[in-house]
Amino acid sequence: MFRKNIVRAAAVGVVVVALVAGSAVAAHAADTVPPTVGSKGPYYIGDAGDGSIIPAGTELDFDYALIGMPSADPADIEAVFPGTPDGETVRTFISPRGSEHTPAQWTAWADSAFKTGTKDVIYPAVTLGAQILGNQSTVRAGGNFSIGFAFMKNNNLNLADGDVYFTYITVQPNGKWTFATPDGSGPVDPEPSADSFDVNLEAVTTSAPDGALSLVAPASNTATIGNPALVDGLSTSTGSLGDFSVVDERFQTHPGWTLTTTVTQFTNAADSSKIINASQLGVAPKLVEPNAAVTLANPQVAGSATYPSVFAQTGDTAAAGTAKFNADLKFVSPVNMPAGTYTSKLTLTLASK
Known part of the structure; x- marks a missing residue:
């Protein structure tokens, strides 16, 4: 079932490549990338070949075929990232950290697509080399970035209400990179401290005659x-x-x-x-x-x-x-x-x- 879905995802931009054992994935210290802050929800990275979750801190090749997943539970292998009615398109992206919500500041990106017949997304491409638009050479040169995908509207100018999902990555000048993955214990954004609270505000207005x-x-x-x-x-x-x-x-x-x-x-x-x-x-x-x-x-x-x-x-x-x-x-x-x-x-x- 999973391999069938991967083929469908590949048609919308996921690059699946043959894996050579030991050449694309290597163990690396998990504390090299700080915890991700600002994603709409957890963004796990999976192997595009078999759907297995890749541990945080794993060192990867620039063109290693990867997909994004909302859950690390093997039973949720076909879980989707839920979209919203205003979503018109989907794009995967690499951006400077802190610019994930500003499409104009993304470094590299690629067009993606919804799951057939829905406004949801399944298996978005996380392969760095698949982000073919923008300035991929800047990413290859190394630095601290985020990789993820966004629900878009208004001809790809603005974010839809589905928002963005991403994780922090660090790219070495040789193209090798590592990433941070949420542990699934809660939202990526920090929770309010014990002495604070959130209030949802609604402002009602009227038009001047x-x-x-x-x-x-x-x-x-x-x-x-x-x-x-x-x-x-x-x-x-x-x-x-x-x-x-x-x-x-x-x-x-x-x-x-x-x-x-x-x-x-x-x-x-x-x-x-x-x-x-x-x-x-x-x-x-x-x-x-x-x-x-x-x-x-x-x-x-x-x-x-x-x-x-x-x-x-x-x-x-x-x-x-x-x-x-x-x-x-x-x-x-x-x-x-x-x-x-x-x-x-x-x-x-x-x-x-």
Whole structure:
């Protein structure tokens, strides 16, 4: 029965070679490789010829035909490594120790397969020479590695929930290598100490709604630019626009928005023939409260302002929520215009990007 299964495994990458007695396996000190940590479960190494478990610390040739097994019990010779529904492919691999869960860091690997008709794995190849993809020469040069297999998904980019099974190995520059095998007494990962415990966490979340974009006007619809004073011979008045807000609750789509300022010409309240151009009004946007999503426009300078002009905007990164604004206003009257009260209209327009 076992030899029949080995033939099936060989079709998916297990290299079975003829064994020459005494040339491929040799006794070696079992303490040369530290205990394996991080494998999903025990990973025993068996002889691909007869399925016998090879003792930890045995020195092996680089191309000696070997298979991985989840149990050291001869009665479990056909035991499988259980997979999960999300598994799409299987790969055997050699990796630096600690990189077993990161496919991008594997040193060498090979495509393998599931047991026919299942998502489980049986007899994955442990032969170092069978890991034909990647950089096998790095392994042959010697060092500390892990050898095992992984359940994969997403075109071999990510691990499936079946995870990885592996054991630590040490390769000599001549290609000979030894390995560590769990003794079957418990999980490979260290158990919590007596004064600790594990808690499984479940976090329940909700999605933010994709709301609306709106503009909230100042409390007063009139902004007074007063306290006129002569600056370099020109009447200069100052004031503020008043607090107003942009509310962006489009938390799902967040395309961004643009706030634009337009200003009409200023007309003398006592003599409508006396007109001052809107360019004499300076507008300096400011945030009343910090908002990292908002970018303020540069101030429009009194005497050389141009309208329409951008007041503030956001990009397609995240909804800004509520952004509260104000603006400093500065009006400079030309020297040839009479003193008095001049009226105009400033309009702020909010548009989605």
